Amino acid sequence: MQTVLSDYNCEGQARAIFRALDAGGYLALIPLELRFFIDVGLSTDAEDVVVWQHCQDHGFVLLTGNRKTSDGDRSLESTIRRLSTSHSLPVLTISNLRRVLTDPGYCRACALRLAEVMLDLEIYRGVLRLYLPG
Amino acid sequence: MTAKTKGAGSNGQRYAIVETDMGPLISESRVSVFDVLEAHDAGDSPYEIGLTFNLSPMQVETALVYITQNRAELEPQLAQIKQQLAEREAFYRRQAAEVDGYVATLPMTSQRAALRVLRERSDSEYKVAVDADSP
Numbered sequence: 060m061q062t063v064l065s066d067y068n069c070e071g072q073a074r075a076i077f078r079a080l081d082a083g084g085y086l087a088l089i090p091l092e093l094r095f096f097i098d099v100g101l102s103t104d105a106e107d108v109v110v111w112q113h114c115q116d117h118g119f120v121l122l123t124g125n126r127k128t129s130d131g132d133r134s135l136e137s138t139i140r141r142l143s144t145s146h147s148l149p150v151l152t153i154s155n156l157r158r159v160l161t162d163p164g165y166c167r168a169c170a171l172r173l174a175e176v177m178l179d180l181e182i183y184r185g186v187l188r189l190y191l192p193g
Numbered sequence: 194m195t196a197k198t199k200g201a202g203s204n205g206q207r208y209a210i211v212e213t214d215m216g217p218l219i220s221e222s223r224v225s226v227f228d229v230l231e232a233h234d235a236g237d238s239p240y241e242i243g244l245t246f247n248l249s250p251m252q253v254e255t256a257l258v259y260i261t262q263n264r265a266e267l268e269p270q271l272a273q274i275k276q277q278l279a280e281r282e283a284f285y286r287r288q289a290a291e292v293d294g295y296v297a298t299l300p301m302t303s304q305r306a307a308l309r310v311l312r313e314r315s316d317s318e319y320k321v322a323v324d325a326d327s328p
Binding site for chain 1: 213271
């Protein structure tokens with residue numbers, strides 16, 4: 060079973076997307092589990108480099124938001140550009156966190172894209188970021 | 194993370210704004226002040242901002258006070274960040290489209306066929322729902 064790790068700051072969106080995956084029948088087709096920072100021992104303010112490395116080390120796919128941050132040395136963007144290899148798992152980035160909670164069609168589209176990526180995850184290794192919805 | 198903390202807010206300093214090389218972040222979270230600024234300026238209430246970013250009311254309040262105190266500096270930085278993010282997203286979407294194109298050429302397995310059926314059913318249900326909502 061593939062694990063999707065929700066970033067702490069998009070837990071509500073991750074739950075909504077997984078409800079859409081379940082309702083749409085995708086979870087019966089692609090076994091997935093959703094885990095949260097508290098489940099894996101990450102703090103709520105864990106640094107991007109720690110979160111990304113934790114995901115790679117444990118085979119988790121990180122689900123995160125499109126955070127409005129500069130590209131500092133320890134940012135997620137700098138981290139994945141510096142450390143990614145052709146074997147790295149992608150980071151799934153939700154384009155608009157608010158819409159996941161307010162627009163059911165947008166949430167379903169995110170779920171569909173997540174399912175598509177997870178079905179062929181081995182092929183998407185090495186792609187640094189994939190945006191939801193597709 | 195660069196550890197330079199600025200107190201902000203009238204909530205007894207339970208939370209603070211942490212200056213990092215990624216910009217100001219809200220303590221005990223991974224949320225940028227810029228996320229809150231954008232949502233606030235879009236008209237979201239503090240409750241909605243908290244819901245969207247998994248922030249407590251006091252964390253939102255801390256960010257809003259900081260924004261009030263530093264808006265003149267934050268606004269041009271946010272505009273620059275949004276431009277960078279738009280360019281980044283366009284770049285990665287082009288990259289993903291290439292991989293998607295390759296995936297589309299792969300043999301149709303039973304799982305891929307089943308996913309296609311689910312997708313078509315979802316699209317159909319969504320269209321029915323949209324049509325039903327139309328006047």
